[in-house]
Amino acid sequence: MGQGGEPRRAQPHDAELGVAVARAQEGDEVAFAAAYRIVQPGLLGYLRGIVGDDAEDVASDAWLEIARDLGRFRGDGAGFRGWTATIARHRALDHLRRLRVRPRGTALEQDALDLPGRHSTQDEALESLSTEYALELVAGLPRDQAEAVLLRVVVGLDGPAAARVLGKRPGAVRTSAHRGLKRLARQLGVAGVTDEESRTLGESG
Amino acid sequence: MEPDVEPHREPDAQPDMTRRGADDGGAAGPGAARPSGLPDGRPALETLLDTALRGRADDPVARTRAVAAFRTARDSGAHTARTRRRDDWRPKDRRGPNRSLRAVFAVLLAGLTLGGVAFAAVGPITHENAGRRDASAAPSSTGAPDRFSASPPPASPTAPGATSAPGGPSGRPPQANDTEAHCRAYASVRGRGNALDARAWQRLVTAAGGEDEVEAFCAGQLAAQDGTKGAKGANGAAGAGSPGKADGTRVPGSPAATRPGKSGSGR
Numbered sequence: 265m266g267q268g269g270e271p272r273r274a275q276p277h278d279a280e281l282g283v284a285v286a287r288a289q290e291g292d293e294v295a296f297a298a299a300y301r302i303v304q305p306g307l308l309g310y311l312r313g314i315v316g317d318d319a320e321d322v323a324s325d326a327w328l329e330i331a332r333d334l335g336r337f338r339g340d341g342a343g344f345r346g347w348t349a350t351i352a353r354h355r356a357l358d359h360l361r362r363l364r365v366r367p368r369g370t371a372l373e374q375d376a377l378d379l380p381g382r383h384s385t386q387d388e389a390l391e392s393l394s395t396e397y398a399l400e401l402v403a404g405l406p407r408d409q410a411e412a413v414l415l416r417v418v419v420g421l422d423g424p425a426a427a428r429v430l431g432k433r434p435g436a437v438r439t440s441a442h443r444g445l446k447r448l449a450r451q452l453g454v455a456g457v458t459d460e461e462s463r464t465l466g467e468s469g
Numbered sequence: 470m471e472p473d474v475e476p477h478r479e480p481d482a483q484p485d486m487t488r489r490g491a492d493d494g495g496a497a498g499p500g501a502a503r504p505s506g507l508p509d510g511r512p513a514l515e516t517l518l519d520t521a522l523r524g525r526a527d528d529p530v531a532r533t534r535a536v537a538a539f540r541t542a543r544d545s546g547a548h549t550a551r552t553r554r555r556d557d558w559r560p561k562d563r564r565g566p567n568r569s570l571r572a573v574f575a576v577l578l579a580g581l582t583l584g585g586v587a588f589a590a591v592g593p594i595t596h597e598n599a600g601r602r603d604a605s606a607a608p609s610s611t612g613a614p615d616r617f618s619a620s621p622p623p624a625s626p627t628a629p630g631a632t633s634a635p636g637g638p639s640g641r642p643p644q645a646n647d648t649e650a651h652c653r654a655y656a657s658v659r660g661r662g663n664a665l666d667a668r669a670w671q672r673l674v675t676a677a678g679g680e681d682e683v684e685a686f687c688a689g690q691l692a693a694q695d696g697t698k699g700a701k702g703a704n705g706a707a708g709a710g711s712p713g714k715a716d717g718t719r720v721p722g723s724p725a726a727t728r729p730g731k732s733g734s735g736r
Contacts, residue, residue, distance in 0.1 A: 288539070289548065296539045301526045308524025319524070324531050331538035335548025336556040343558030350555065398521035417515045418522045424561075449514045 277302050281341030289334055296334070300327065303345060307352050309418035313402050313410050314356045322359050326352040346425040349415060353429060401448055408432075409444030416441045589657050648676055649694045652687035 281302045287295035304323065311319035311326075329351050337347050402410045408430075415426040415437075426441070427434040526532065542548055651673040677686035 291543050291548070293536055293540055293543070297532060297536050300532055300535050304526035304532075305523045308526075309519075309522035312522065312524065320528065320531065323524075324534060327531070327535035328538045331535055332542040332547050333550065333556065334539065334542065336550050336552045337558070338552050338556060339558030340560070343560070347556065347558045395521045398518055402518070402522070413518070414522065417518050425558075428558075445514055448518070452514065452517070 278341030281344055285344045303348050306419040307348060310349060310414045311352055311356055312399055313414040315359055318359060322356050323352060326355040345419055346421055346429055349419050349429045401451055405444045405447060408440045412437050412440035413444040590654055648690055652690045655687055
């Protein structure tokens with residue numbers, strides 16, 4: 265596609281995604297590839313948080329189902345994110361059941377225990393938060409918090425959509441995401457939390 | 470095979486590298502890290518996590534597989550499948566009204582249905598009783614209790630003559646009409662609801678001689694009533710002038726004459 269870069273934030277690409285999905289539903293496979301490119305990064309990030317290194321395989325399975333059921337989907341770009349995340353989540357849970365692995369793998373859990381408490385400075389954290397380290401941190405969260413954080417932050421869903429994916433009440437998911445982010449912020453020594461006040465403050469500073 | 474997607478992978482992932490340099494810096498390495506300016510206004514932590522955890526869509530094999538699956542589904546007609554509830558992600562405000570409207574209609578319909586059943590079960594009986602109270606004063610000397618103590622209709626329901634015998638020629642049979650109405654109502658609500666718990670039904674059961682007998686009893690009753698009605702209609706000139714109601718819930722003849730005002734106001 266002609267876009268300059270991978271979507272950083274979910275919302276700005278939702279209009280484009282909606283158009284791509286609509287065209288794909290009419291049979292346009294180029295549009296489907298475009299939708300794939302917009303959605304896949306967030307989906308992969310979410311799946312990594314649930315199934316770790318198997319994320320690519322699970323995502324591949326999920327996309328087979330997405331491609332098959334695309335005609336059933338109704339909604340816009342944001343809705344498509346939610347719909348695909350739901351499918352990916354089901355595939356991930358199936359995968360975990362098949363492997364008889366508990367949702368948070370013991371390896372990740374063990375690593376999380378060995379982590380240093382926090383990065384020395386905020387700057388260092390900002391500059392060097394690697395994928396592995398971030399995954400370890402997220403894997404150290406309780407499952408519901410990890411999923412809520414990933415759906416909100418990485419997949420880019422709003423509260424109600426994340427709640428629908430998880431099959432929970434929006435309030436419960438909001439609380440989970442908030443707690444998870446707070447805990448991560450503490451571990452990282454980063455000031456960023458999800459409170460609206462702090463967001464405004466951080467922006468103005 | 471995939472002309473439009475091809476260009477992305479042919480330059481050896483070069484576009485992806487530039488993309489990552491610009492956007493996924495945190496994952497690519499410290500050198501390419503975003504400044505902490507957070508131009509999108511998100512809290513630092515969320516930006517960090519998103520940057521670090523966001524995957525990449527540049528695996529050509531995975532993408533090709535997905536597009537191939539799409540093509541297969543499209544060509545096999547799978548995309549015409551029906552939308553299930555879990556596939557409907559339209560915003561709430563757009564589908565909300567429809568759903569609530571549907572809910573309202575469903576409730577209304579259920580109410581009407583239940584009300585209709587209740588009316589069908591109770592209505593005709595109270596009607597009969599109301600009419601019967603004053604009508605029974607004449608033929609029976611025992612008064613009100615006779616409704617309960619009156620001898621049940623003959624066990625042989627096939628004898629129409631016997632059915633009308635207790636009442637004699639002066640009036641309608643004391644119980645036949647009630648029984649007939651009960652039987653008709655019974656037929657209409659059979660197998661549904663708790664209407665058979667009502668006192669009227671207990672009476673019907675008593676009259677029939679047991680719950681299991683009701684059906685056979687009623688069949689005989691109704692057949693008998695229809696028979697007598699037909700007979701009376703044939704030589705109706707001998708009896709009362711009114712040949713009976715069209716719905717047949719009541720026997721034509723003198724009872725109507727004894728309570729003309731009551732039956733009129735009761736409705």
